[in-house]
Amino acid sequence: MNKTPYEVLGVSKTATEDEIKAAYRKLAKKHHPDLNPDDKKAEDKFKDISAAHGFLSDKKKREAYDRGEIDADGKPKGPGNSQTSDQGNRQYYRDFAGGPGGERYYSSANNINPEDLDGIFGSMFGGKKSGTSFEDLFQQQQSADVHYRLNIEFMETALGAKKQVVMPDGKNLKIAIPEGVNEGQKLRLKGQGKKMKDGRQGDAYVEIHIAPHKLFARKLNDIFSEVPIGINEAILGDTIEVETIHGSVNVKIPKSTDSGKRFRLKGKGIKGGNHYVDVKIVIPNEVDEDLEKALKNWAEKHDYNPRKEKRKENA
Amino acid sequence: MRRIDEVLAEIDHFVDRAILEDFIARGWVCPLRDQIDYVFEEVDISRIRLVCELHIDMKFEVETVDLILSLMDQLYKNKALFERLVKALEEQPEDVRNAVLKSFKENIPPN
Numbered sequence: 271m272n273k274t275p276y277e278v279l280g281v282s283k284t285a286t287e288d289e290i291k292a293a294y295r296k297l298a299k300k301h302h303p304d305l306n307p308d309d310k311k312a313e314d315k316f317k318d319i320s321a322a323h324g325f326l327s328d329k330k331k332r333e334a335y336d337r338g339e340i341d342a343d344g345k346p347k348g349p350g351n352s353q354t355s356d357q358g359n360r361q362y363y364r365d366f367a368g369g370p371g372g373e374r375y376y377s378s379a380n381n382i383n384p385e386d387l388d389g390i391f392g393s394m395f396g397g398k399k400s401g402t403s404f405e406d407l408f409q410q411q412q413s414a415d416v417h418y419r420l421n422i423e424f425m426e427t428a429l430g431a432k433k434q435v436v437m438p439d440g441k442n443l444k445i446a447i448p449e450g451v452n453e454g455q456k457l458r459l460k461g462q463g464k465k466m467k468d469g470r471q472g473d474a475y476v477e478i479h480i481a482p483h484k485l486f487a488r489k490l491n492d493i494f495s496e497v498p499i500g501i502n503e504a505i506l507g508d509t510i511e512v513e514t515i516h517g518s519v520n521v522k523i524p525k526s527t528d529s530g531k532r533f534r535l536k537g538k539g540i541k542g543g544n545h546y547v548d549v550k551i552v553i554p555n556e557v558d559e560d561l562e563k564a565l566k567n568w569a570e571k572h573d574y575n576p577r578k579e580k581r582k583e584n585a
Numbered sequence: 586m587r588r589i590d591e592v593l594a595e596i597d598h599f600v601d602r603a604i605l606e607d608f609i610a611r612g613w614v615c616p617l618r619d620q621i622d623y624v625f626e627e628v629d630i631s632r633i634r635l636v637c638e639l640h641i642d643m644k645f646e647v648e649t650v651d652l653i654l655s656l657m658d659q660l661y662k663n664k665a666l667f668e669r670l671v672k673a674l675e676e677q678p679e680d681v682r683n684a685v686l687k688s689f690k691e692n693i694p695p696n
Binding site: 294295298299302304305307360361362363365366367368369371372373374375376446448450451452453454455456457458459460475490491541 | 606607609610611612615617618619620622624626627628629631632634635638639642643644653654657658659660661662664665668
């Protein structure tokens with residue numbers, strides 16, 4: 271007899287929703303087919319676990335099952351149990367990872383390349399290289415598709431751009447860089463590969479590499495930068511101009527702004543992302559008489575010591 | 586090859602374009618792009634499902650998902666290398682194959 275959904279998840283009939291979820295997570299982590307690529311049984315186990323979780327997470331079904339109104343052999347049947355059949359027909363990442371598309375995912379989108387093989391076999395054979403390198407072998411096996419790497423400017427990736435570039439093999443390509451394209455992403459240019467003798471026309475694949483920018487850093491669609499402010503601006507407040515990828519904008523610096531304070535410029539990042547600007551207080555290279563006098567005057571009248579303030583905060 | 590809207594309709598988890606673009610930006614999913622938009626192959630769709638299960642169902646944190654996918658990708662890379670090595674061996678004369686297999690078995694550590 272098949273196990274009941276409760277038995278599959280290893281929970282009691284009185285288990286709460288949270289207990290069921292927790293049990294599912296624990297078992298799914300252990301038996302997910304993609305986390306057990308060579309274990310054929312993992313798929314069946316994961317199917318049962320997912321079906322049991324799907325069944326018990328459905329309050330109505332669970333209640334009906336507990337009342338004995340629907341199938342009690344642990345394998346839910348009838349309408350509404352699509353999870354079982356979905357899971358049955360489903361394919362996992364491991365089913366495709368070994369195929370041609372799977373190569374895109376190998377170690378940060380790096381394909382298997384001749385250097386990998388030379389490295390492995392180089393160490394296997396005591397560093398001796400044979401007359402024919404693996405690079406030569408790969409060249410012979412090349413398909414109609416061609417692969418390029420392209421270094422592009424930060425701003426071209428942030429805002430998108432149209433480029434015409436000449437590749438190392440002399441091929442002239444017109445490329446539309448999509449806005450917000452990511453490091454390592456591959457663009458497919460249909461029909462821009464090699465024309466083979468058998469009539470096949472390959473595609474060109476261009477792997478994007480982004481040059482760092484002197485002002486901006488990027489995380490997902492958000493932009494980060496640092497802007498210097500004077501001590502007068504930090505203390506008295508002011509409105510300053512800040513460069514963003516969409517041009518300069520005015521930012522209001524409130525009175526008493528500390529170094530490192532972060533301001534969010536909503537929607538000024540990539541594709542609606544934000545721009546975060548950190549202010550950095552910069553003191554003048556030369557302290558003139560006026561500044562010195564003003565500060566001395568202030569210091570004489572105030573007992574201000576930031577280290578003491580800090581100690582007070584920590585106390 | 587499918588477009589983003591078709592993929593979103595196909596995925597059981599609640600994933601919208603912004604979430605999917607976040608997966609892409611993190612490098613978890615690497616669809617190809619043509620001059621219009623992303624294009625997804627079966628491998629990408631199964632990868633999205635996997636990411637959803639890891640991150641949404643199993644509640645793995647971002648850093649853990651990064652780690653799992655990185656290890657998984659290294660595993661598949663090595664598997665692919667191994668398969669190519671086996672293919673290369675299959676193309677060798679029988680005595681070469683036998684010699685390599687014999688040596689290989691001798692070098693497998695005991696359980």
